Amino acid sequence: MSLRFGEEEFDSAWRELDEPQLEGGWELFTENMGVKIYRLLDKETGLYEYKIIGVLSACPAQQCADVYMDLAYRKQWDSYVKELQEKEFEGHKAIYWEVKYPFPLSNRDYVYIRERRDIQVEGRTIYVVLARSSPNTPLAEKSSVMRVKDYKQSLAMETDGAGGTKVFMNYFDNPGGMIPTWLVNWAAKSGVPGFLTDMKKACNNYDGHCQKK
Numbered sequence: 399m400s401l402r403f404g405e406e407e408f409d410s411a412w413r414e415l416d417e418p419q420l421e422g423g424w425e426l427f428t429e430n431m432g433v434k435i436y437r438l439l440d441k442e443t444g445l446y447e448y449k450i451i452g453v454l455s456a457c458p459a460q461q462c463a464d465v466y467m468d469l470a471y472r473k474q475w476d477s478y479v480k481e482l483q484e485k486e487f488e489g490h491k492a493i494y495w496e497v498k499y500p501f502p503l504s505n506r507d508y509v510y511i512r513e514r515r516d517i518q519v520e521g522r523t524i525y526v527v528l529a530r531s532s533p534n535t536p537l538a539e540k541s542s543v544m545r546v547k548d549y550k551q552s553l554a555m556e557t558d559g560a561g562g563t564k565v566f567m568n569y570f571d572n573p574g575g576m577i578p579t580w581l582v583n584w585a586a587k588s589g590v591p592g593f594l595t596d597m598k599k600a601c602n603n604y605d606g607h608c609q610k611k
Contacts, residue, residue: 399519401573402513403528403530404549407499407528407552408517408526408528410552411526411528411552411553411554411568412517412519412524412554412556412610414554414566414568415524415554415556415564416582417524417597418436418449418451418566423439424436424437424438424440424449425437425438425486425507426587427446427448427586427587427607428587430588430591431452431591431594431595432452432453433450433451433452433590433591434450434451434452434595435449435450435579435586435587435590436448436449436450436451437449437520437586439578440484440570443572445547445565445572445582446570446582446586447568447569447570448488448567448568448586448590449566449567449568450565450566450567450568450569450590450594451565451566452564452565452594453558453563453564453565454561454562454563454565454594454597454598454601455558455560455561455562455593455598455600456561456562456602457577457597457598457601457602458524458554458557458561458562458563458601459525459555459556459557459563459564460499460521460523461601462525462563462565462597462601462605463516463525463527463555464604465513465597465601466527466553466568466597467514467527467554468604469482469483469484469486469493470511471600471604471607472600474600474607475597475599475600475603476558476596477494477498477596478497478498479496479497479498480496480497480498480505481495481496481507482492482494482495483497483536486577487535487537488535488536490511490535490588491511492509492510492511492532492535492537493508493509493510493511493529494507494508494509494537495507495508495509495510496508496540500581500603502542503575504542504544504575505542505543505544505576505580505583506543506544506545506546506573506574507530507539507543507544507545507546508545508546508549508571509531509535509537510529510531510532510549510599511530511532511535512527512528512529513527513528513529520530522556523556523557524554524555524556525554525555525556526552526553526554527551527552527553527599528551528552529550529551529552530549530550530551531547531548531549531550531571533547543551543571544574544575545574546571546572546573546574547572547574548570548571548572549569549570549571549572550568550569550570550571550579551567551568551569552567552568552569553565553566553567554566559560565594568581577600585593
């Protein structure tokens with residue numbers, strides 16, 4: 399598997415800020431706090447892929463991108479993080495991320511690569527972050543944690559022209575095991591908007607965090 403992302407992947411992500419691609423079975427799943435969440439059934443796994451479109455008010459786009467990339471800071475504001483760090487594996491970097499799951503479910507962990515590019519498009523600055531699982535990265539699995547081996551995410555952000563950030567996110571993961579339907583629905587309907595709310599608070603506190611470093 400390539401450890402790099404192609405130009406077309408970055409182009410596809412930022413273009414959906416302007417015109418989300420919702421043909422081919424995408425359905426509006428929920429709308430909450432100005433955030434629209436669409437989903438598409440993956441027939442092979444029976445799971446859903448999601449697209450999220452919304453605005454984070456009073457959060458400048460560059461700051462949102464910086465906060466999203468700052469792993470050490472995320473451990474302070476994201477209560478679902480058990481462990482999160484970038485490591486060196488045989489000449490390339492990958493991120494290890496363990497996510498807390500509610501009892502009695504086992505935690506999940508991810509090993510993935512990511513890349514950020516700040517793209518200039520006709521006077522606009524669009525911040526794009528791509529991530530995907532890296533199953534060939536040599537990191538032993540923990541006996542009490544389930545490894546998520548199929549994960550992908552794209553995130554595009556730019557100013558909304560009013561001091562906030564317009565956001566587009568596309569993601570899919572296969573957590574494995576028997577996940578109750580209620581938990582899957584909660585994660586999509588409430589967890590995602592909740593994450594964006596927490597991220598907005600994190601953006602507002604980021605300058606103070608950086609000054610303490």
